[in-house]
Amino acid sequence: MIVQLKGNVQFPITLDPTVWIFDDRKIKLEEAFLPDKEENHPEKDVEPQQRIRPPVKRSVSRFEGKKVLENSYVMPIKPFLETSNPKEDATSAILHTDQGEIEISLDELKESLLIFAIDGKPPKEDGPVHLLFGDGTNQQNPFKGIDVITIN
Template identity: 45%
Template structure:
C-alpha cells in the first residue's frame, strides 16, 4: 500500500505528503496522549514551540546537553511500538489554500468522501501508525477531529485531501 497523500484543489501549491516518514517528525504525538487532551491543539502547539525554543537556545549558545543512552533506547522502543498522529495544519498551511477554498474534502479508498470546514481540517490530526507500523489494512491515514470527538470512529482509508 502506498503512503502517498496529495493535497490539491484550490491551493496555491499542490503538495504530496509521504506518511511513512512522519515517524521521524518531531510534531508527532502518541495517539493515547492525543485522545486524553481536552484542548489538544493549543497544548501541542505550545509544547512544540517550547521544544523548538529550547533547541534554538542550545544551538545558539553551543551548549550540548548530555545524552543518556537509556533515553535514546526508550525513544527507539516507543517509536517501534507506539501509535501516532500528526497535526494536519502545517501541511495544509504550506499548500496555501486560496481565498475561495472554504472546505476540505477527504477522499478515501472505499469511495467515501468526507467534507469538512477549513477550521475543522486545520484543527484535525492524521493517524499514520499503529503499534509502530504503518496503517496497512485501513490506511494510509485516519482523520481525527482536533477535539478527539471521533476518537472511537475516525475517518479511515484517507488517500487524498482536496480543498474545495
C-alpha cells in the same frame, strides 16, 4: 502510502506519512486529546521561518527507537495545510477514502490530526492515514483510508 493535498491551493503537495515517525511534531495518540495538548506541540515555540524544514531529532537512542515503534501516533495537518496555502475562497475539503468521499469544513480540517502509526506500524489495510477531528468527537470512528484531500 502517500497522501495528496490538492485542489484550491497555491501549492499542491504530496505527503509521505511513513517518515513522520522521525518528526518531532508527532503526538502519541493517547496524549492527543489530553487537556494540556498544547504543551505537546513543539512547533508552538518555533519561529515561522524555522518551520520550513520538519523538526527531526538528530539522534535517537536505541531505547527511544524501540519505544517509537511500539506506540500509535498522530500528526497535526495544520502545518502541511499552511504550506499548501489554500486560496482565500477555500471553505471545505473532500477526503477521498477507500469507502467514498467525505466533505468537511476547512476549519475542521485545519484542527484535525492524521493517524499515521498504529502500534508503531502504518495502517496498511485502511491507510495510508486516518483523520480525527481536533476535538476528538470521532475518536471512536475516524475517517479511514484517506489518500487524497481536495480543498474546495
